[in-house]
Amino acid sequence: MRQIKATADAHMQRDIEAGRKWTCECESCHEIRSLVGMEKMLEVRPLAREIRQIEDQLQSMPNGPEMQDLMQRYLALYDKLAAVVAK
Ligand SMILES: [Zn+2]
Numbered sequence: 001m002r003q004i005k006a007t008a009d010a011h012m013q014r015d016i017e018a019g020r021k022w023t024c025e026c027e028s029c030h031e032i033r034s035l036v037g038m039e040k041m042l043e044v045r046p047l048a049r050e051i052r053q054i055e056d057q058l059q060s061m062p063n064g065p066e067m068q069d070l071m072q073r074y075l076a077l078y079d080k081l082a083a084v085v086a087k
Contacts, residue, residue, distance in 0.1 A: 005082055008032040009075055016071050020058045035081045043084045051077050 007028035015022045022029070036048045054074045061067045 001082060001086060004028045004031055005079070008078075012075065012078075013071065016058060016067075016074070017063070020061065021055070032078055032082065035078070035085050038085060041084065044081060047077055047081045047084065051081070 005028075007026070008024075008031070011024040011026065011029050012022045012032075015024055022033070035044070036051055038044050039048055051074065054070055054077070058067070058070060058074070061070060
């Protein structure tokens with residue numbers, strides 16, 4: 001899982017910096033992104049909701065420190081999500 005997450009993190013940052021959207025479809029990215037869909041787990045719901053909000057915010061955000069902060073927040077939410085699901 002750690003290896004998958006590290007790969008997905010790198011791809012996520014590359015995609016968001018390039019086009020404000022995480023679009024990579026490789027196996028690692030697909031696996032991490034699919035965690036958002038596990039909303040039958042109660043603990044996942046608030047995380048998934050915030051992830052979607054950040055995705056919306058990122059769309060219209062110019063490059064800069066604010067975008068970097070938001071992206072870091074996005075990465076951290078996926079860390080939490082992975083931790084919750086791995087429990
Ligand atoms: Zn990828």
